[in-house]
Amino acid sequence: MSCGVGGSSCETPRRRGAFVMLGIMTLAFVVLSLFSFMKSRGQVTPDTVSYGPYKAEDGKRVFQAYNCMGCHTMVGNGAYLGPDLTREYAQAGPAWLAAFLPSAGSWPTAAAVRAQLQDPVQHADTGAATIEAYDGKFPEAADRVGRRGGKPSNMPNLPLSKDEIGQLIAYLKYTSAMNTEGWPPRVEAEAGLDERVRLALGVQAIAPAAAAPAIPPVAAAADPAARGAQLVKDNGCTACHATTGQRLVGPGWGGLYGSRVSLADGSSVMADDAYLVESIRQPNAKIVAGYPASVMPSYDTLLKNDEVDAIVAYLHSLEKQ
Amino acid sequence: MQIEYQTQRLSLRFFMLMLVLFLLQVGYGLVLATQHVDPSVQAGTINFNIARAEHLNLGILWILSGFIGAILFVAPLLARREMVAPWLIKLLFYALIVIAVWNFFTLRLAQYGIAGWWHGQPWLQQGLEYLEAGRIAGVLVLVGFAILAYVVLRTFPPVRQWNEIHWGLGLGVTALMAVWVFGLFYVARLDLQEYFRWFVVHYWVEGVWEVIHISLVGFLLVLMFKVDIKSVGFAVFWGVALVWLSGLIGNAHHYFWIGTPEFWQFWGSLFSALEPLPLVFCFWHIYLDAHTNQRPLENAPAFYFILGSVVLEQIGAGILGFSMTFALTNVWSHGTWVTPGHAHLALFGTFGMLGIAAAYYAVPIMRKAPDYDQRLGKLGFWLVLTGVLGLAFAFALGGTVQIYVYRILGLGWFGGDVSRAMGLFKLLLPMFGITFTFGAGILAYDLFTLGRRVRAPAAADPRGVLHGDAALPRSNTGWGRPLSGFEAGIWLMMMWVFGGIITLGLLSFNLPRVRVLADPTLPYLLAGVGYPGLLLVTLAFVWRFLASLEARASLPSPTVAANVLLPLPVRS
Amino acid sequence: MQRITDLTISVLACVAAFLLSWPFWRDFEYWPESHAAWLVYFCVGFALSVYVFYVFIGSLRILFLHDAAPSPAGDDQAKRS
Structure with a gap:
C-alpha cells in the first residue's frame, strides 16, 4: 500500500x-x-526608568510617533540608514543628545554640549558639571564632537518639543540599561582610532579634523562682526538659525535686527540690541510667535559680555534675503 | 481552459490592484535606494522613514492583494460552486483601496510626530517596523481578513469533504486573521513589544503566508500540469507540517537580542536551522511535478514565476536565512544590511512572485486570450529576477563591509565612516533597483493590457515564436536537455555549498584574527565568493530549468478534463 | 533498515546544527540555580529536532516514490520496508 x-x-x-x-x-x-x-528574569522595565521629570514610558511613545525605527535600529530591529540606538544614552550621554536632538540636521559642537551641561536635570543624572568631567564619563561624545562637530548630519530636523526631547532621553536611558544578552558585540579591535579609520576607508582621513578643536580663535578680534561670525560658528548657533530669514529650528537672522517681532503672548517687540542680548542670555524670556519654548539653552554663563556684543554686531550685518 | 464559475472573475480586480500597489512600492523603493546614496534627496519632504514605512506597508498590501486574487480564482474550483456573497468581496476590494490611501496620508504624520494617541493606543500610525499603520487601519485590516475568511470558508464544501489543499487555504485565511490580533495592542515594554511584533511578522510569513503559498503552488501545479491531486495533497500536508514543526519554535531566532533571556539563543538557532527543510521539500515537489509528465509549457510566464517563487524561497528564505540564523552568526548580521538581502529575496521572491504567477495564470483565462504574446512576461521575469538578485548581492556585500567597520572596528555612524566605507555597494542599489523597475513596469503593462492589445494573426507567426512555445532552434540537447533529478540535486547542492561558504564567512567574524587584530581578509573573501556564487548559480539554475521546459515538444494541449480538478475526499 | 539509516542521517544533521547552535559563548546566567534544567532543555531540543529531520527525510522519500509510481493513485506499489 x-x-x-x-x-x-x-x-x-x-x-x-x-x-x-x-x-x-x-x-x-x-x-x-x-x-x-x-x-x-531581572530585565529592566520602562516604568522604573526616568530622566529627571521625564518618564521612559512617555519616551517610547515619542519614539514611535516619529517612527524613529524607520531609519534607525533599536535592539537591532528597524532600518539601516542611521546608527543603532540601543546603547546611545550610554555612549553619548544626555547632554550630547539634548544638544543634538533639537537641531538634528547638524552635529553639535563642544559649545552646544557645554550649554546643555547647565541643565540641572542633566547634572542630577550624570553628575558632570564640566565638559571635562562629561567627556570622561562619555568618551564617545568627545569623539563625535571632535570629528564632526558643526558639520551637517544626514538626519532631518524634527519638530521635537523640549518635553519630547527629555522623554526620548529617558527612553534611551531605559534601552541602554536593558540586558540584551551580548548584543551589540563588544568591540575588541586593538588598533587606535587613526589605524581603524585607515582600515575602514584606506585613507588617513582623521588627522586634520581631530587637530582642529573648537577653541575660539582670538585673531579676528579687531572686527566685532567678524569675531561674532566666528563665535556663531564655534557655538554651533547655525544648527538652529539660518543667516537668512528662513526658519530652521529657530527663527532666521536675516534682516532680524531692527524689525518688529511678534511674540507668542500676542504682543510684539522691536528687535533692538537689548532684545537680541536678552534672547541669547535668557532665550525663554520672550518667545517668538509660532516657536516652542525652552528649546534653546541659555548662554548666560557661557558667553562673556564682549562676546555677546560681537554676536549682536554680527547680527546687525545680516540683511534680509 | 475557460472560466467555470462567474465569481472567479472577481479575482481580476485584485490582480490589477496588486499591480498598481506593486508599482507604487517599487517607486518608494527607488526613493529609498537614492536616499541611501544621498540622504539629502527629498529630506524634509519624504523623509527616509516615511518612504520606508510606505515601502513596507505597500509590500504587505500588494502581496495580500495577490493572495486574495489567487484564492478567489481557485476557491470556486476547489468548492465546485460559485463564491458566496460576492458583494462582500467587492467590499473587501474597496476596503483595500481605502486602507492603502488612508495609510498614504497617516504614515506621513511620523514626520510631525503625530501618532494619534487616544485611550493609550496610536490610532493614526505607530512607528513599528512592518506594523507602521495605526490602529484604525489595523482594525480595518482585521475586518478585511474576517471577510476573506468568511467568504472562503462558506464557499468551501463541508469540512468532511476537504482535502489537504482545502485545509491549507482554510487554515491559512483563518490564521491570517488570528495572528494579526497580536499586533493590535500597544505594549510599553520594549522586549515584550518586540516579542509580539515578531509574533505577527514571523508567524504571518513563516506560519501563514507560507501555508497559503504551499497550498496555492500545489493547486496551480494541479491546474497547469494536471498533476494528481492526491500526491499534491501529500506534498501540501507535509510541506505545511514541516513549516510549522520548524517555524513554530524557529520564531525564537528573533528573540536573541531583544531583551528576552539567553535560553532562546539555543532553541532559536537549532529550530530555525531546520526551517529550510520544508523549502527543500517544496523545491523537490515542484521539480517532480513539473518534470515527470512531459507536457509542454502552455503558459510560460505563469510557470516562470512559480519557479522563481520556489527558487528564491530556497535561496532567500532558505539559504540566506540559514546563514544568519545561528546566534553565532546572527550576532554579526543582526541590524546590518546583510538582513535586507535575505528579506528582499524572501518576501518579493517567495510571495510577490507567487501573486504575479497567479495573475499570469488567471488573467489570460479571464480575458479569453490563451494564446497571448508571452515574450513580455518572460522579459519582465528575467529583469525582476536579475534586479532582485542584484539587490540582494548589494545588500549582502554592503552589509559585510558594514559589519567590519561598525562592529569589528567600532567606528560609529557619527564619524561618517560606515556609509563611506559602504559607498560602492550603496551605489549598486539604485542600479539594480532600476533594472527591477523596468521589469516591474513591463510586467504591469503586460498584465494590464493582456488580451486587449492587437494580436498578431496566427498565420504571421508560423513558428509560434510569439506564443513562447518555440524557442528557435528547439534543441533537446545541451542546455535544453531534460533536467534529471540527479542534475537538479547537483544544482541544489551547489547552492547550499555557497550557502555554507556564506555561513562560514559570518562565523569567521568570531575569530580573534578578525575580531581582535581587525584583519578582514577571511570574511571578505568568503562573502566575496559566497554571495556572488550563490546568486549566479541561482540565475544559471533558473535558466537551465526553464530551458529544459521550453525545449519540450509542443504537443497539442489537451483540454482539461473537469474531473481532474475534483477535490477528492481525504477519507471516505 | 530504512528507519535506521534515516535516523542516523537525522542524528548526524542535528548534531551539526546542535554544535552550531551550542551557546558556548554564553554564561547560562538565567536559571543559574539549575544546570539540570539546562540539560533537560538541550536534550528536549535535540530530540525534537531529530524528529523534525526524520519526518522530513521520510516525507521526501515518499514524494519521490509517488513520482516513480506509474499510476500515481495506485494502491499497491512502493511498499516501504
Whole structure:
C-alpha cells in the first residue's frame, strides 16, 4: 500500500504524530515565553526608568510617533540608514543628545554640549558639571564632537518639543540599561582610532579634523562682526538659525535686527540690541510667535559680555534675503 | 481552459490592484535606494522613514492583494460552486483601496510626530517596523481578513469533504486573521513589544503566508500540469507540517537580542536551522511535478514565476536565512544590511512572485486570450529576477563591509565612516533597483493590457515564436536537455555549498584574527565568493530549468478534463 | 533498515546544527540555580529536532516514490520496508 495518501495505514499515524509533536512544541514555546517575562528574569522595565521629570514610558511613545525605527535600529530591529540606538544614552550621554536632538540636521559642537551641561536635570543624572568631567564619563561624545562637530548630519530636523526631547532621553536611558544578552558585540579591535579609520576607508582621513578643536580663535578680534561670525560658528548657533530669514529650528537672522517681532503672548517687540542680548542670555524670556519654548539653552554663563556684543554686531550685518 | 464559475472573475480586480500597489512600492523603493546614496534627496519632504514605512506597508498590501486574487480564482474550483456573497468581496476590494490611501496620508504624520494617541493606543500610525499603520487601519485590516475568511470558508464544501489543499487555504485565511490580533495592542515594554511584533511578522510569513503559498503552488501545479491531486495533497500536508514543526519554535531566532533571556539563543538557532527543510521539500515537489509528465509549457510566464517563487524561497528564505540564523552568526548580521538581502529575496521572491504567477495564470483565462504574446512576461521575469538578485548581492556585500567597520572596528555612524566605507555597494542599489523597475513596469503593462492589445494573426507567426512555445532552434540537447533529478540535486547542492561558504564567512567574524587584530581578509573573501556564487548559480539554475521546459515538444494541449480538478475526499 | 539509516542521517544533521547552535559563548546566567534544567532543555531540543529531520527525510522519500509510481493513485506499489 502507498504511504502518502491520507487514510492509508502508515500515513495516518505519521500525521497524528506530527500533530502531537506540534502540540508539545506549542506548549514548550508558551512555557518559555512565560519564563521570559517573569520578574525573576531581572530585565529592566520602562516604568522604573526616568530622566529627571521625564518618564521612559512617555519616551517610547515619542519614539514611535516619529517612527524613529524607520531609519534607525533599536535592539537591532528597524532600518539601516542611521546608527543603532540601543546603547546611545550610554555612549553619548544626555547632554550630547539634548544638544543634538533639537537641531538634528547638524552635529553639535563642544559649545552646544557645554550649554546643555547647565541643565540641572542633566547634572542630577550624570553628575558632570564640566565638559571635562562629561567627556570622561562619555568618551564617545568627545569623539563625535571632535570629528564632526558643526558639520551637517544626514538626519532631518524634527519638530521635537523640549518635553519630547527629555522623554526620548529617558527612553534611551531605559534601552541602554536593558540586558540584551551580548548584543551589540563588544568591540575588541586593538588598533587606535587613526589605524581603524585607515582600515575602514584606506585613507588617513582623521588627522586634520581631530587637530582642529573648537577653541575660539582670538585673531579676528579687531572686527566685532567678524569675531561674532566666528563665535556663531564655534557655538554651533547655525544648527538652529539660518543667516537668512528662513526658519530652521529657530527663527532666521536675516534682516532680524531692527524689525518688529511678534511674540507668542500676542504682543510684539522691536528687535533692538537689548532684545537680541536678552534672547541669547535668557532665550525663554520672550518667545517668538509660532516657536516652542525652552528649546534653546541659555548662554548666560557661557558667553562673556564682549562676546555677546560681537554676536549682536554680527547680527546687525545680516540683511534680509 | 475557460472560466467555470462567474465569481472567479472577481479575482481580476485584485490582480490589477496588486499591480498598481506593486508599482507604487517599487517607486518608494527607488526613493529609498537614492536616499541611501544621498540622504539629502527629498529630506524634509519624504523623509527616509516615511518612504520606508510606505515601502513596507505597500509590500504587505500588494502581496495580500495577490493572495486574495489567487484564492478567489481557485476557491470556486476547489468548492465546485460559485463564491458566496460576492458583494462582500467587492467590499473587501474597496476596503483595500481605502486602507492603502488612508495609510498614504497617516504614515506621513511620523514626520510631525503625530501618532494619534487616544485611550493609550496610536490610532493614526505607530512607528513599528512592518506594523507602521495605526490602529484604525489595523482594525480595518482585521475586518478585511474576517471577510476573506468568511467568504472562503462558506464557499468551501463541508469540512468532511476537504482535502489537504482545502485545509491549507482554510487554515491559512483563518490564521491570517488570528495572528494579526497580536499586533493590535500597544505594549510599553520594549522586549515584550518586540516579542509580539515578531509574533505577527514571523508567524504571518513563516506560519501563514507560507501555508497559503504551499497550498496555492500545489493547486496551480494541479491546474497547469494536471498533476494528481492526491500526491499534491501529500506534498501540501507535509510541506505545511514541516513549516510549522520548524517555524513554530524557529520564531525564537528573533528573540536573541531583544531583551528576552539567553535560553532562546539555543532553541532559536537549532529550530530555525531546520526551517529550510520544508523549502527543500517544496523545491523537490515542484521539480517532480513539473518534470515527470512531459507536457509542454502552455503558459510560460505563469510557470516562470512559480519557479522563481520556489527558487528564491530556497535561496532567500532558505539559504540566506540559514546563514544568519545561528546566534553565532546572527550576532554579526543582526541590524546590518546583510538582513535586507535575505528579506528582499524572501518576501518579493517567495510571495510577490507567487501573486504575479497567479495573475499570469488567471488573467489570460479571464480575458479569453490563451494564446497571448508571452515574450513580455518572460522579459519582465528575467529583469525582476536579475534586479532582485542584484539587490540582494548589494545588500549582502554592503552589509559585510558594514559589519567590519561598525562592529569589528567600532567606528560609529557619527564619524561618517560606515556609509563611506559602504559607498560602492550603496551605489549598486539604485542600479539594480532600476533594472527591477523596468521589469516591474513591463510586467504591469503586460498584465494590464493582456488580451486587449492587437494580436498578431496566427498565420504571421508560423513558428509560434510569439506564443513562447518555440524557442528557435528547439534543441533537446545541451542546455535544453531534460533536467534529471540527479542534475537538479547537483544544482541544489551547489547552492547550499555557497550557502555554507556564506555561513562560514559570518562565523569567521568570531575569530580573534578578525575580531581582535581587525584583519578582514577571511570574511571578505568568503562573502566575496559566497554571495556572488550563490546568486549566479541561482540565475544559471533558473535558466537551465526553464530551458529544459521550453525545449519540450509542443504537443497539442489537451483540454482539461473537469474531473481532474475534483477535490477528492481525504477519507471516505 | 530504512528507519535506521534515516535516523542516523537525522542524528548526524542535528548534531551539526546542535554544535552550531551550542551557546558556548554564553554564561547560562538565567536559571543559574539549575544546570539540570539546562540539560533537560538541550536534550528536549535535540530530540525534537531529530524528529523534525526524520519526518522530513521520510516525507521526501515518499514524494519521490509517488513520482516513480506509474499510476500515481495506485494502491499497491512502493511498499516501504
